[in-house]
Amino acid sequence: MLRRLLKDKSAVVCVAFIVVVMAAGLLADTVPLNNPNKVNVLAKLQAPSFAYPLGTDHLGRCTLSRLVHGIRPTIFLSLLTMCCTIALGSAIGLLSGYFRGRVDEVVMRVCDVMLSFPSQVMILAVVGVLGPGMMNVVAANILIKWAWYGRMIRSSVIRYGEKGYVLFSKVSGTGAPYIVFRHLLPGVASELLVLASLDMGWVILNISTLSFLGLGVQAPTAEWGAMLNEAKDVMVRAPLQMLVPGVAIMTVVAAFNMLGDSLRDALDPKTV
Amino acid sequence: MLLQASDIHVSFSREGTGFFRKERRAVLNGVGFSLEEHRCLGIVGESGCGKSTLGRVVTGLLAPDSGTVLVDGKDIHACRGAEKRKIGRCGSIVFQDYSSSVNPRFRVEEIVAEPLLHEKLDPKERGERVLALLEKTGLGSEFVHRYPHQLSGGQLQRVCIARALAGSPRFLLLDEAISSLDVSVQVQIMDLLIELKEKDGLSYIFITHDLEAVTYICDSVLFMHKGRFVESVTDLSRLADVVHPFSRNLLRSVSGLETIFEGGGERFPTL
Amino acid sequence: MENVLSVRDLHISVRGEKPLSLVKNVSFDVEAGRCLGILGESGSGKSLTCGSLVGLLGSEYAVSGEVRFNGRNLLTANREELRRLRGAEISMILQNPMTSFDPLRTIESHILETLRAHGRVSRKEALAAGREMLARMRIEDPDGAMRRYPHQMSGGMLQRTMIGLALLLGPKLIVADEPTTALDSITRFEVVEEIRRMREEYECAMIFVSHDLGVLASVADSVLVMHEGEVVEKGELRRVFASPRSEQARYLLGTRFSLIDRFRRMVRNEGGAPSRMDYAAASF
Numbered sequence: 001m002l003r004r005l006l007k008d009k010s011a012v013v014c015v016a017f018i019v020v021v022m023a024a025g026l027l028a029d030t031v032p033l034n035n036p037n038k039v040n041v042l043a044k045l046q047a048p049s050f051a052y053p054l055g056t057d058h059l060g061r062c063t064l065s066r067l068v069h070g071i072r073p074t075i076f077l078s079l080l081t082m083c084c085t086i087a088l089g090s091a092i093g094l095l096s097g098y099f100r101g102r103v104d105e106v107v108m109r110v111c112d113v114m115l116s117f118p119s120q121v122m123i124l125a126v127v128g129v130l131g132p133g134m135m136n137v138v139a140a141n142i143l144i145k146w147a148w149y150g151r152m153i154r155s156s157v158i159r160y161g162e163k164g165y166v167l168f169s170k171v172s173g174t175g176a177p178y179i180v181f182r183h184l185l186p187g188v189a190s191e192l193l194v195l196a197s198l199d200m201g202w203v204i205l206n207i208s209t210l211s212f213l214g215l216g217v218q219a220p221t222a223e224w225g226a227m228l229n230e231a232k233d234v235m236v237r238a239p240l241q242m243l244v245p246g247v248a249i250m251t252v253v254a255a256f257n258m259l260g261d262s263l264r265d266a267l268d269p270k271t272v
Numbered sequence: 273m274l275l276q277a278s279d280i281h282v283s284f285s286r287e288g289t290g291f292f293r294k295e296r297r298a299v300l301n302g303v304g305f306s307l308e309e310h311r312c313l314g315i316v317g318e319s320g321c322g323k324s325t326l327g328r329v330v331t332g333l334l335a336p337d338s339g340t341v342l343v344d345g346k347d348i349h350a351c352r353g354a355e356k357r358k359i360g361r362c363g364s365i366v367f368q369d370y371s372s373s374v375n376p377r378f379r380v381e382e383i384v385a386e387p388l389l390h391e392k393l394d395p396k397e398r399g400e401r402v403l404a405l406l407e408k409t410g411l412g413s414e415f416v417h418r419y420p421h422q423l424s425g426g427q428l429q430r431v432c433i434a435r436a437l438a439g440s441p442r443f444l445l446l447d448e449a450i451s452s453l454d455v456s457v458q459v460q461i462m463d464l465l466i467e468l469k470e471k472d473g474l475s476y477i478f479i480t481h482d483l484e485a486v487t488y489i490c491d492s493v494l495f496m497h498k499g500r501f502v503e504s505v506t507d508l509s510r511l512a513d514v515v516h517p518f519s520r521n522l523l524r525s526v527s528g529l530e531t532i533f534e535g536g537g538e539r540f541p542t543l
Numbered sequence: 544m545e546n547v548l549s550v551r552d553l554h555i556s557v558r559g560e561k562p563l564s565l566v567k568n569v570s571f572d573v574e575a576g577r578c579l580g581i582l583g584e585s586g587s588g589k590s591l592t593c594g595s596l597v598g599l600l601g602s603e604y605a606v607s608g609e610v611r612f613n614g615r616n617l618l619t620a621n622r623e624e625l626r627r628l629r630g631a632e633i634s635m636i637l638q639n640p641m642t643s644f645d646p647l648r649t650i651e652s653h654i655l656e657t658l659r660a661h662g663r664v665s666r667k668e669a670l671a672a673g674r675e676m677l678a679r680m681r682i683e684d685p686d687g688a689m690r691r692y693p694h695q696m697s698g699g700m701l702q703r704t705m706i707g708l709a710l711l712l713g714p715k716l717i718v719a720d721e722p723t724t725a726l727d728s729i730t731r732f733e734v735v736e737e738i739r740r741m742r743e744e745y746e747c748a749m750i751f752v753s754h755d756l757g758v759l760a761s762v763a764d765s766v767l768v769m770h771e772g773e774v775v776e777k778g779e780l781r782r783v784f785a786s787p788r789s790e791q792a793r794y795l796l797g798t799r800f801s802l803i804d805r806f807r808r809m810v811r812n813e814g815g816a817p818s819r820m821d822y823a824a825a826s827f
């Protein structure tokens with residue numbers, strides 16, 4: 001599978017880009033950058049220079065440094081959110097789809113309720129109740145999004161459950177764990193992976209939006225959405241300050257989306 | 273009596289009905305039959321008559337609304353857990369659509385070895401058993417590591433048959449197992465099935481819409497129409513004497529094409 | 544008799560780093576009013592050959608050779624020309640009737656679409672033509688049928704409707720790709736009867752692809768036998784049946800006869816080995 005993925009040039013570029021960005025995020029502290037939180041009002045809104053490669057923001061902090069330090073909250077928190085949402089949603093979807101009957105009915109009605117609320121509004125509401133802060137944002141995302149995955153995974157499981165090989169397993173007395181983990185999960189996993197990478201973009205945007213609205217990351221932590229928020233006031237005077245985090249979000253989201261497409265092609269066992 | 277099905281009723285809820293879902297569509301209306309050892313029973317009917325549903329009930333996949341299925345005297349739908357699995361293994365199944373009958377991510381070895389899981393064999397023994405099964409169905413050892421999409425229809429169906437035989441079943445349910453294959457391959461697979469029946473003493477329930485296949489491989493046949501058995505023929509040499517309109521229609525359809533074929537394309541009037 | 548379609552040196556291969564040749568050196572003629580049967584097993588290249596005639600193959604295939612229809616080489620025609628040809632002069636009947644219709648639209652709307660795509664015709668005229676065609680296909684209650692959706696009709700009725708749609712514009716050539724393979728025995732017989740009747744009434748030529756000799760014997764005048772992408776035999780159907788020259792034809796006839804032999808013995812109580820049994824069912 002990995003070999004096939006590597007043959008696709010756009011996939012290689014996307015993976016390389018994402019890996020570089022994540023590495024930069026992890027190594028932010030060790031690489032010689034300016035202190036992202038060091039305020040120097042005298043040097044505010046400067047154009048790019050040797051000392052400040054992407055200029056400074058309205059408080060004189062180095063934009064490049066804040067960009068790199070902002071990788072951690074933006075991307076890693078998104079990844080954490082994704083993983084938890086997927087784990088919860090898949091577990092529920094798998095059980096619901098495999099066992100059917102009353103369990104399925106109850107779970108689906110709960111999902112219906114969760115899905116009937118517009119997600120952005122719900123997240124805002126939850127954050128409003130819990131209060132601002134990164135962990136609350138993550139919790140809100142998980143709470144709202146699990147139903148979506150649950151439902152997708154359930155229909156996938158039902159579809160695969162009708163396949164000849166699953167029916168044969170049931171006839172020949174194969175145990176449920178084997179059926180779920182060897183037959184259903186791999187089939188579902190490839191769809192899951194595509195959904196996840198496409199959804200990653202949504203989550204990144206979500207977390208950035210909340211930070212933009214002041215509900216996520218609190219100052220002075222660097223985060224791309226928060227940077228956008230701060231830069232909107234000086235949009236006309238120093239447009240670079242908005243462009244930098246904006247372009248960063250855009251490229252990372254695009255990279256994940258394209259990776260999702262390539263993953264789907266690579267995971268299809270027929271395209272060999 | 274190896275298998276005895278009595279008074280099976282199955283209905284499905286109609287799509288798109290109201291909140292209370294009262295309307296149900298009857299698929300099987302009091303169907304019953306018996307299968308003796310070392311015999312091949314044909315069940316023939318048109319699309320949608322319920323024959324596949326009957327196949328699922330008889331192999332334990334679908335619980336009927338009412339009726340019993342006794343395998344070796346035990347009711348398979350009344351058992352649970354390990355007991356049910358054990359009885360269920362008396363029978364195995366081969367489906368029509370061979371490409372969706374196997375996990376596309378498994379190699380042939382894994383596919384065929386699945387029914388052997390509960391025996392907990394060591395890898396060497398398992399490998400030997402798989403090779404023996406493949407050989408029985410006419411496939412060489414070079415197929416062991418291939419993926420399903422690398423096999424032709426006939427080869428894949430042989431893998432499915434090998435897999436079905438792995439659990440040493442007493443009877444095999446063949447649900448339109450040859451309908452998706454080319455005519456030339458159909459004959460090969462039926463020859464294989466006949467050979468296996470003689471060598472291993474298997475019994476078959478052969479579900480099909482094709483009367484010619486029935487005369488090729490079956491010992492007796494039941495005609496199914498709209499969820500009921502309408503006629504039974506225990507001596508196939510008396511096949512031409514069927515009386516029910518559906519059976520006669522089927523006979524006429526097959527004979528009609530064959531008359532022309534035998535004439536080498538001469539346009540003879542149909543029966 | 545003049546040729547409606549002439550194919551010379553048709554080659555089809557899959558594009559890529561290592562191009563894979565799927566169909567090689569296929570040449571044949573289809574005469575006006577006659578039916579050419581293309582016989583072969585799955586994977587012999589017969590469906591690809593059909594699809595290439597009217598440009599239905601995807602861009603991953605490279606097609607070369609000459610396909611002459613009405614004096615034009617179809618392989619060099621542009622998309623607009625092909626579109627005008629399809630339906631009006633060359634019609635196709637496909638294998639699976641269920642997937643050949645748009646499940647979200649009624650039969651009526653399919654008929655309207657077909658007629659309107661090829662000329663200005665009023666809705667009333669189009670519906671009248673459609674109704675007449677369905678009646679000729681012996682579909683009871685044509686008005687009711689037109690208002691139905693594809694999933695509300697049986698496979699046999701849908702296939703007959705497809706044949707009707709194919710005939711609607713009076714094409715010169717109908718290409719039928721395994722139209723009876725997905726049907727059960729009774730419907731297969733009805734559809735074959737329909738096609739035979741239609742051939743007697745209409746003056747169109749036909750290409751009929753199948754892996755089943757029994758069906759071909761009922762509809763084809765001449766036959767082309769394909770094996771692994773190449774033509775291994777061609778000639779009048781009766782000649783190929785009586786004295787097949789290629790191994791493939793002998794094999795296909797042999798297996799078909801072994802199937803029919805037992806049936807005959809049961810049904811007609813004919814014992815013994817009739818003359819056709821010299822084709823031993825060789826296993827490939």
